Amino acid sequence: MSYPTLERISTPADLRALDRRELGIVADELRAFLIESVSRTGGHLSSNLGTVELTIALHSVFNTPHDRIVWDVGHQTYGHKVLTGRREAMAGLRLWGGISGFPRRCESEYDTFGTAHSSTSISAALGMAVAARNRKESRHSIAVIGDGAMSAGMAFEALNNAGDIEDINLLVILNDNEMSISPPVGALTKILARMLSGSTYNTARRVGEKVLGMAPPVAELARKVEEYAKGMISPGTLFEEFGFHYYGPIDGHDLDALIPTLQNLKKLKGPQFLHVITKKGQGYKLAEADPILYHGVSKFDHTAGIQANKGGGKPTYTQVFGDWLCDMAAADPRIVGITPAMREGSGLVRFAQEYPERYFDVGIAEQHAVTFAAGLACEGLVPVVAIYSTFLQRAYDQLIHDVALQNLQVVFAIDRGGLVGADGATHHGAYDLSYLACIPNMVVMAPADENECRQMLYTATQYPGPTAVRYPRGSGSGAVLSGAPMSALPIGKAEIRRQGRRIALLAYGSMVDVVRRVGDTLDATVVNMRFIKPIDETLLAELATSHELLVTIEENAVIGGAGAEVARFIDTQPRRPRMLRLGLPDRFIDHGDQAKLLASVGLDEAGILASIKAIDQADS
Incomplete structure (x- = not known):
């Protein structure tokens, strides 16, 4: 297809030079x-289709990049990328060597703040606004935040701070599409929806407009009455109580409403709050009908739409977990499932349908999710927190103080451990083995295949303290799921999968399968370590006496990872063999195909072999 008007835009300055009537054409072409x-x-589709007009309006009214726009979460910025000189680069979106699917400061001066996790935009934009004020620079800071992201405590912490700071040019735009990734939850969502669902508020406004045309004394009384009534049925008063001037809601797809409103707000001082209503998937009927399906997509025929998966392939670890949780809930009434707004991504759709009274989506609120689970555990339930590795980082304090310190039985089902692929550095589960293993009372496991994943999850429910089962994105080795009753593994016991000589390869989780092939090549012993904490000290002591070289292999940061714990123990032994620790290097790893990423850090079969041969030859 050709996009004649869009192709004339290389920077927002080109957009601002267009005739106002051409902006509608730009929206259609974009x-x-x-x-x-x-x-x-x-990539992400539904969310980006929903912000087309808002993106055009922002870059038309504000002098970007001098004025700062901070996007929250960041997966709504494809239109922003196109209008800021990256139209041709979109062909490499999220691919190895291509541009990111999120804003990155190193990618463009228009990406004023790197965002990929939710609810950071108001804090960052406030920092920029205060910096501009203190430097006496005339610039605007704009935070664009979704209604799902507003469920996080950090967003309200920022509102609380911002409303108490005067003389700043800060505009918060609530992009209200009644969706995050999963369907919206929580009281705030209900407040926003209530105002839009009926005619009460619109009727109140029409009556207020008529009354306000009366004599001044009566008009002032009517204004106060309307403000009180409005506060009963709209979110305006909520944000105004934080110190913001609230405007809206307005149609986020109407450029004739957006542009004049933004132009007026640009003239105002102090914290401003604009509420816009958008629709996920706007303009593409298939995405409008199913915004969840089209939220994050693989390659597809956009004329035919995404075709249903006919099945037959290997189940993903996420599916294995979801099915296990349903099986476990049927056998144990104490089991409850918790997710911070990732029902689909964490495999909880079936559980939510079959056990709605035991399913809790707490919104984008990871800290609350963990402490909520701790409270449930105090009362004898067995909460299972389904969470991505990268998102659990946001609740680290709660994990330590509210769960581990009290030694509560909370099961953490940690999805996306290791390198996740196209979402890149912000979403790689690169640190969980490091940050979990140092916490007292924690038991940390990593399954080598799908069957072992079920066993470990079951083991976690039988253990009286906090546990974590960490598994990767995608499918495993294709192990046939056993129909036998689930049984608990002995805590802290590894297994030898291949007996070799001289070299012992100690593999964790996702690395076991590839390491088995390396073991065949080297005639090495291959150990499925299973437990990161506690480690199998008995087996390690035996290996230290019978092997010359111990190699740990993990899809986790090598600094402070599982290999570091093995090395710590080996240092206590009377006979200390040479050690090689392989894992993710001390740098952030970019986006791209998972296999290419693993090869780039030497964690594929060839890379592991090369590393072992290099140290073995150097020491021989």
Whole structure:
């Protein structure tokens, strides 16, 4: 397809030079371009279709990049990327060597703040606004935050701080599409929805407008009455109590409403709050009908749409977990499932349908999710927190103080451990083995295959303290799921999968399968370590006496990881063999195909072999 008007735009300055009537054409072409482009690369689609007009309006009214726009979460910025000189680069979106699917400061001066996790935009934009004020620079700071992201405590911490700071040019735009990734939850969502669902508020406004046309004394009384009534049925008063001037809601797809409103707000001082209503998937009927399906997509035919998966392939670890949780809930009434707004991504759809009274989506509130689980555990339930590795980082304090310190039985089902692929550095589960293993009372496990994943999850429910089962994104080795009753593994016991000589390869989780092949090549002993904490000290002591070289292999940061714990123990032994620790290097790893990423850090079969041969030859 050709996009004649869009192709004239290399920077927002080109957009601002267009005639106002041409902006509608830009919106149509930008939306069509995004559908075609994302269908070829994969990526986030629904959210980006919903922000087309808002993106155009912002870059038309504000002098970017001098004025700062901070996008929250960041997966709504494809249109922003196109309008800021990256239209051609969209062909490599999220691919190895290509541009990121999120804003990155190193990628463009228009990406004023790197965002990929929720609810950071108001804090960052406030920092920028205060810096501009203190430097006496005339610039605007704009935070664009979704209604799902507003469920996080950090967003309200920022509102609380911002409302108490005067003389700043800060605009918070609530992009209200009644969706995050999963369906919205929580009281705030209900407040926003209530105002839009009926005619009460609109009727109140129309009556207020008529009354306000009366004599001044009566008009002032009517204004106060309307403000009180409005506070009973709208979110305006909520944000105004934080010190913001609230405006809206307005149609986020109407440029004739957006542009004049933003132009007026640009003239005002102090914290401003604009509430816009958008629709996920706007302009693409298939995405409008199923915004969850089209939230994050692989390559697809955009004319035919995403075709249903006919099945037959290996189940993912996420599916294995979801099915296990349903099986476990049927056998144990104490089991409850918790997710911080990731029902689909964490495999909880079936559980939510079959056990709605035992399913809790707490919204984008990881800290609350963990302490909520701790409270449930105090009363004898067995909460299972389904969470991505990268998101659990946000609740680290709660994990230590509210769960581990009290030695509560909370099961953490940690998805996306290791390198996740196209979402890149912000979403890689690179640190969990390091940050979990140092916490007292924690038991940390990593399954080598799908069957072992079920066993470990069951083991976690039988253990009286806090446990974590960490598994990777995607499918495993294809192990046939056993129909036998689930049984608990002995805590802290590894297993030898291949007996060799001289070299022992100690593999964790996702690395076991590839290490087995390396073991065949080297005639090495291969150990499925299973437990990161506690480690199998008995087996390690035996290996230290019978082997010349011990190699630990993990898809986790090598600093402070599982290998570090093995090395610590080996240092206490009377006979200390040579050691090689392989894992993720001390740098952030970019986005791209998972296999390519593993090869780039030497964690594929060839890389592991090369590292072992290099140290073995150097020491021989």
